[in-house]
Every structure is written in C-alpha cells, then in structure tokens.
Amino acid sequence: MNAPMTPIQSGNIGAALFDSGKINAEQLDSILQYQKEHQVRFGEAAVALRFVSEGDIAQVLAKQFDYPYLSQGESRLSTELVAAYQPFSNTVENLRALRNQLMLRWLDRQEGTNTLAIVSAGRGEGRSWLAANLAIVFSQLGEHTLLVDADLRNPRQHRLFGLDNRDGLSQLLAERATSSSLSQVANFRDLTVLTAGPTPPNPQELICCSTFISLVNEWQQQYDVVLIDTPAMSQSVDAQSIAGRARGALLVARKDTTPLASLALVQEMLTTADASIVGAVVNEF
Numbered sequence: 001m002n003a004p005m006t007p008i009q010s011g012n013i014g015a016a017l018f019d020s021g022k023i024n025a026e027q028l029d030s031i032l033q034y035q036k037e038h039q040v041r042f043g044e045a046a047v048a049l050r051f052v053s054e055g056d057i058a059q060v061l062a063k064q065f066d067y068p069y070l071s072q073g074e075s076r077l078s079t080e081l082v083a084a085y086q087p088f089s090n091t092v093e094n095l096r097a098l099r100n101q102l103m104l105r106w107l108d109r110q111e112g113t114n115t116l117a118i119v120s121a122g123r124g125e126g127r128s129w130l131a132a133n134l135a136i137v138f139s140q141l142g143e144h145t146l147l148v149d150a151d152l153r154n155p156r157q158h159r160l161f162g163l164d165n166r167d168g169l170s171q172l173l174a175e176r177a178t179s180s181s182l183s184q185v186a187n188f189r190d191l192t193v194l195t196a197g198p199t200p201p202n203p204q205e206l207i208c209c210s211t212f213i214s215l216v217n218e219w220q221q222q223y224d225v226v227l228i229d230t231p232a233m234s235q236s237v238d239a240q241s242i243a244g245r246a247r248g249a250l251l252v253a254r255k256d257t258t259p260l261a262s263l264a265l266v267q268e269m270l271t272t273a274d275a276s277i278v279g280a281v282v283n284e285f
Contacts, residue, residue: 014042016060017052027051068140068187075187076162080129083136084188095137098281106248106278107225115216115226116278117150117243118250119270121262123232125254126283128156131229139191143224146182148194150242151231152203155196161185168197172215173206192223203231207241216245233266244273251280 014031017023023031023046035045043057059071069087070077077084083092107114118134120127128151135147149157150169158165167181172194185191200206219226228246230239243249249270253263263280270277 012042013057013060017046017056020060022052022056022060068189070187077185078160078162081132081136081160083133083140087140092133092137095133098279099134099137099141102250102278106276109220109224112220113248114224115220115228115246116248116250117228117230117239117246117275118252119230119239119243119266120232120252120254121258121266122234123154125232125252125258127232127252128160128229130250130252130281130283131227132157132160135191135193135225135227136188138225138227139185139188142190144190144222145225145227146192146194146219146223148219148226148228149196150207150228150238152196152200152206152238153231153235155199157193157229158195161193163193163195165195165197168195170197170200170203170206172197173209173211174200175211204236204238204241207238213245233269234262237269240269240273240275243270243275247275248278249275250278253280253282255282255284 014028018025018028027046027049030049031042031045031051034040034049035042038045038048040048043052046052047054047057055071059069070084072079072085075084079085082089083095086092102116106116118127118131128149131147135145138145147157148169149155152170155165155168157163158168161183163183169181172181181197182192182194185193206212216226226246228242230242233239251263251266251270267277
C-alpha cells in the first residue's frame with residue numbers, strides 16, 4: 001500500500017477515517033489534494049468526493065469525543081435502540097433531557113438513590129424500550145450503568161441487546177449462577193445488562209426473597225446508575241415489590257392508551273410500597 005502524499009496527525013478526523021478503514025491511501029491523497037485546492041475542511045472534502053457520508057463523519061467525531069454510537073448493520077443490537085443508532089434525533093434529545101432531570105431530582109450514588117424501577121400499568125406501553133434507551137444515554141454520559149431485566153414473566157432486554165438469556169436474574173435469585181451472568185455491551189463500555197434468564201415458575205417468590213435485596217444493595221455500590229425493567233403492574237405485583245426495594249420509580253404511560261384509572265392504581269400501589277414516584281413519562285411510542 002502506498003503511503004499518503006501528506007502525513008496525517010494521529011487524533012484528527014483524517015487519521016480516524018483512515019484507521020477505521022472508511023478511506024484508503026489513494027482516497028486520502030485525493031482528499032488532501034481537494035482540501036488544498038478548495039480550502040475546505042478534511043471532512044467536507046471527503047464528503048464532496050463521495051468517499052464517505054455525513055454519517056461516517058459524525059461517527060468518527062463521536063469517537064473522538066468519546067461519545068459512542070452505532071451505524072445500521074454494525075451490531076446485533078435492535079434498531080429499537082434509537083439512542084445507539086440515532087443519537088442526534090429529537091427522540092434521543094428528549095431522552096437526554098429526561099436523563100438530566102433524573103440526575104437532578106433523584107439519582108445520587110452518595111445518597112443511595114441511584115436505583116430506579118421503570119414501571120407501567122400495562123404491557124405495550126414502551127416501558128422496556130424506555131429502560132433500554134435511557135440506560136444507553138446514561139452510559140454515553142460516562143455513567144457506569146447497569147440495566148436489569150426484572151420482568152421474569154415477559155422479558156425483552158435480551159432481544160433488544162442481542163444477548164443470550166440462558167443465564168440471568170432468575171438464575172442468580174435461585175442461586176444457580178454468578179455475577180458472570182452480567183453482560184457488558186460491546187461499543188458501550190459503561191453499559192452492563194443483566195438479562196431476566198429462564199422464566200421461573202415462581203417469579204413473585206424470587207423477587208421477594210432476601211437474595212434480591214442483597215443484589216440491589218450490591219448494584220447500588222458497584223454502579224453509578226441502576227435501572228430496573230419490571231413487569232406490567234396489571235399482570236402481577238412484582239413491579240410493586242421491585243420498586244419498593246429500589247426506593248424510586250419512573251412511571252411510563254402510553255399516549256391515548258393508558259387509562260387514567262390504571263395510573264391512579266399504580267400510584268397507590270407504589271405509595272403502599274414506600275417507593276417515591278420520581279417522575280412520569282408520556283410515551284407516544
């Protein structure tokens with residue numbers, strides 16, 4: 001391979017594009033020549049010559065600023081994880097605004113309020129989607145984040161993140177697995193996911209056992225942020241128990257779908273469990 005006509009400094013956008021394989025040495029020479037002739041930035045020259053896309057430029061810039069995200073087809077992660085694939089969209093901007101409000105109003109590791117249960121009245125209201133995407137935007141901020149799928153009845157997080165579900169929370173609670181069940185998400189070094197594991201015959205008993213309380217206490221010490229996805233409250237009282245142990249809950253409702261009476265019942269159940277309702281999200285999903 002021929003060397004480029006002009007050396008490029010390590011750490012700049014040209015080096016990032018070259019090192020990532022987005023451009024080759026011959027294209028690099030052409031870009032540098034175009035840049036010199038037209039007095040434009042390297043990225044502008046590369047796009048003008050159609051060697052790379054605007055998306056390629058945005059991605060290498062994100063890596064330079066330590067803000068990881070993915071391109072379509074790059075990962076097994078579901079495209080529902082918009083925070084991973086579309087970080088500059090309005091949807092993700094709203095997620096970041098929610099993240100910031102939660103950090104201001106609740107999440108504080110020093111105070112022991114760094115755990116939050118994500119709850120909803122019924123299924124199909126976007127609870128798991130919100131938990132997963134919220135976990136990603138926390139990790140993109142550099143917060144050491146753990147996402148726990150505590151929906152032992154209808155788990156989804158393993159599908160969203162493309163993870164094996166043979167081991168998980170249910171196995172930990174039954175003392176048939178170790179902390180190695182936790183999976184660090186590739187490309188997001190500050191994000192760890194604990195899947196639900198095999199569906200047990202006694203989810204309520206497992207959630208209420210002392211082992212779960214011990215696990216929550218450990219997670220609070222080990223992570224900056226712990227988000228727990230829960231079953232729909234219309235299906236069981238699992239979410240009530242989980243929220244009580246987490247001490248805080250974020251309530252999710254779906255626009256034009258969730259009945260107000262159901263929200264009132266959820267609020268009552270959370271109050272009974274001594275869980276603070278930190279906020280509510282109206283999800284258009």
